[in-house]
Amino acid sequence: MAIETFASNGPTKHTTSYYAASANPSPPRPALKGNQQIDICIVGAGYSGLSTGLHLVEKGYKVAIIEGARVGWGASGRNGGQVVNGLNASLQTIKKRYGQDTANFVAGLVQEGGEIIRERVATYDIKCDLKPGNIFTGLTSAHMKELEARRALWASYGIHNQDMLDKAQLRAHIGSDVYAGGMIDHTGGHMHPLNLALGEAAAFEKLGGVIYEQSAVIDCDTAAAKPVVKTAGGTMTCGTLVLCGNAYLGHVVPALTARVMPVSTQMMATEPLGEARANALLPTDKCVEDIRYILDYFRLTADKRLIFGGGTVYGGTDPHDVEAKLRPAMEKVYPSLKNVKVDFAWSGNFALSFSRVPQLGRLGTNTYFAHGYSGHGVTGSHTFGKILAQAIDGDKTRFDVFAKVPWYPFPGGRMLRVPYSMVGSWYYALRDRLGV
Template structure:
């Protein structure tokens, strides 16, 4: 399997291809999945001197890590005040202390390994109603309490200076947020793993895992024997490999387009300061400019990760509602990809067996959370599990309705929240 026909694949940096696994190899740690969770885990561990083998079923960055909107969004899919209400003050304290760390890890990786991935600082949460604006005012106060003082509340005049659209009543600018080319970030991290002695095998789908001492991870062409195993496949992990992970998550699809390159004047009129944007709706839209002045626009969710027949037809009405001045603009790329949703919208960190770790379910905050996850998994594997356990201790329930009804019931719930957004209540 190769990358989908996306803007990211078309503009990926030159990079080496990694071999297919053939024969038997041994290592300290076997990582299953070549997206951000697996890459982050492998890089932290190779930096610490561990012998790491990473197995990727397709190519590095094949899944959500190489297809997403490219936005570095801080915190979690649930606000820290909700976390405190649900899980208590101690959980909120621990998770709050980490809510901006994922973005810092990304910046460190880019600087340390000179990764060329079009990094641009600044992300905006855009409000479409007075209710959403009140939420952003509260969010600013909470985030400042946890140490982010790089925030600017935007009134209607301020948001018009940032976005060339009449839709928004205000917003919150986070200068510790950012946007970037996610596939090039993934490829740069993979190269850093190689430089530290890690081994990456592409086109090496795992066919089975046998727990023991050592653990045995098999592919069509070979076998890895390892002291530790990390499951990092997220929405692209084959369910039969570890049913305990599949039972409490739901794959979902998101769609993205990129326009043809825009003139400098037109691009500047849309996003004068080149910040990325996501709105505050439950089913949110997100957009930004690419390095070559295309508008990249995504939005909506397809529950159950079905592949839409016409991505462009789904996205064009959303884009034109935001930027009617782009009527007639050509779309050069349109693609979809899957992310993994949990019922609580909080990530699932797990110890499955002795020496076997897993993380999944970023619920839309994958770029930053996956990088934090890699650090926490590496800490736990090395014997310091306090921060890993702060996540692993969170309860996770299965979606209602079982495997047959979880998709329609989730879609009905989402439709209710989308109606509230439209009504501004």
């Protein structure tokens, strides 16, 4: 199946997800038409673009966001809804690759994304069912040692919001016996991701920002002193351009295409389970993810469905039957759900960088970009949006640190990045199965 892209022959609707079916009301926005000008133009109305834009309009800038489909159409409106602190790459990995100073810097911002989300929800009264706490689970003794090492490492950087859970303690949070134990992060959480995006968009517009929907970008002049964005219906000339298309930017900006690879992950939502049945699955209403290389993740919704996700398809293609792929894993965790009805099943792409570290940078003089969150985009995008806004406003202190972090191409280039990554995933999946 082809990688999902924006429609060029008509409006693009949200995917058939539980989130789209339960989204708060949101007005359709006009498409970009004619030749327009603005101080700052952002491509992409996902979390990165919305976070950047909202921080900038709060500072008084005139900002327009151009979106190829609808607000939150991509990963921001389809993800597992989990607020997970940290990057994909561990602090230890960052220290080994880039040095202690960079590790200290990253440690200082790994919780910032969650803080921004909580502040946005409170300040703008965003109705997205935000709940506190997330749990990492281990299936083997090796996993438990890894979790303990992670907790100790974060504590060494002054981060003390995590507690280990043995098997009995974990059972108070998760009604399953498959896990050896886990670790709870009290400053994590979960929410309705599309409603968070829609609420941030509404706040952005209330402060004077403009959003154009159904306006897929077909060309960007990033080298010009005043960058120009072109869509099928118009152009936008701006003083500063910010590219936040992430996995859905496609080939519009060739300089960014090879930096990341789209990866598809899958989710499904059961029928409403009722209070008693749902509470038996997750008594404390925390979200959960295990720590395998190809992991499972799950949580309850406000109407007491179980959202269960997992699986990875490199290159961003969708499996033929999402439910068939995920149901065995869900039933292994929760045998009581063997005959439960699944009401929604969907896929979405995130952008994977080879180093598993997000990339922040600049093309030419006045074009900025952020992408490559590698599955940790809910928090990372909010942090990077703030850093981008600070840089555009004149404070490039934090931007320059990340911009100097080297990026690495996928071995074999674009043609071989998918098979190379698949081989790597098979290796780590085998290690998970062997418990090493």
